[in-house]
Amino acid sequence: MSAPLTTSPIREGMRGFLSRSRSLSLSKGGRRKANSIDDMAERTIISASERRRTGNRIGMSITHVFLFVTLVIAGLGPILWLAKSAITPTQDTIQQPFALWPNGMDWANLSTAWNDIHIDQYFFNTIVIALGAWFTQLFIATTAGYALSVLRPRYAPILNALVLATLFIPGIVLLVPLYLTIVNPPFLPDGANLLNNYLAVWLPMGANAFNILLVKRFFDNLPREVFEAAKTDGAGPFRLFWSVVLPMSKPILGVVSVFAIIAAWKDYLWPMLVLPNPVVQPLSVRLPAVQSQTELDVFLAALAIATLIPIAMFLLFQSVFLRSAGLGGAVKG
Template structure:
């Protein structure tokens, strides 16, 4: 029979007692660390991410002098940018209602001899800006419709349908971006002059501007890139339910593509509104010429004040359109996400 012996506290080694009775260092510091050295405090607002640091540190930003000087520099910089961008437009608006002699003698003076409102009426009635404005609207709308049609269908085919030779087609479309537009003027003009297989000429018709505008590789790649980011699970579920290519395009892709369609629309309308070189080559008839082509041709035939008034009216029209539809433009240019949630 084995007997147990009781161990008294006196028999325990003193080293064990010292280990168990050792208390941690105050403040959670390492016992092996020199207590005379304090831990280094981090600068900043509680964040150690160096990517959040700017030119001015948070401690310097608390100083009133530095904060005031930075805000003053921001205001001055914004004022310079606003004056640089709006200065020519404001001067054009001033010159549009100023007599020719005053504009030539003192171009920077503000109405030295009063205002001449007859310039606007003379410009509208003499140059027939209403006809040129309607031509510009037709050119812009037609170019927009063709570009939307080509960009969405081509982007859908390359991104969603994924044909066998899709990468090759994508490379060919991308290669056209490296070809200068001036190089294509002569072959494109000959094609418009005598359309292959049809034997008709599109000169002095809006189709001469609409059809070349649709061949925009930039818009095709932009729309394709957006379609690539759409969730593939949606297309797989639609195909499982029996949806074909047309159902995918009209019922799924187009409703989800409002942001990119808005961006392409803004690019297309602005480019068509201010385009000069190609419309001046294919639209020689004054009855179909837009504002960007007709106004430069009248520079030497009318008075300077009337000409400046016509330029001001042609510039004011797109500004008014942007102000009226700025909400749509800004929402479209946001490119938020294709799917919410």
């Protein structure tokens, strides 16, 4: 009967030496890789040593200030001029368009635009149209993107190709058939139509292929491990969509929301066609219609009021564009 095998001290020592050597080489390789990454991150057009020179530093500072001032003037200049002209008399705006209130301010322009042009009514109509378009676009984009990216049925590539193909069709080509569909919609009694109905604006805006592909691309980058863990815990498709996917998708939801509301706020041609009754028309349709009958200062005040919502949307969602996709709350029940 043979004796049990035992490990010799020499073999144990060699094994420990090899393991320590391997860990040391790996740590050195990791440090070299990290140093190379840091070096690549620090490489710019102007090196750190050249940036410390007085002439280069002054030139870069002047360039930065010039670019900043140029961007501010190009981006905020028209908005600031409109805000100034909204409370400036007509003669001052025509004679001295860039002067800062040479004959004082006329705050009555805002109240006149609000009451006489009925900006309040058209403002409310625009908000209703924008909210409905926002809901339909967000609902269809998220559900379609979820089906194509997460559920992934067998025919998902075909659907994805069809959605992508619609981007190559000019919108003006679809104008006539879409209008005929609104005039004589399917599944409704003969003689019924959706003219002067906000559904005529909401439903076509909901079918936005760009938003669907945008959301699908975002869903493709979400970690599949979280989905598998949720399915293991017994989450169904609806639970997975509502409690896992949507909480992880706040950045893309904010982007789609901004796109949807601004597109609905500035749309002119389609609301003019399907909403011929002035009572239900938005600001984008009514303001050009009343321009010839309104004083310039009052009309500019009305335009300034119409820009409030887009500016508020930008200020509200500006952090969404810069914030990376947060995974907080993805597994909360």
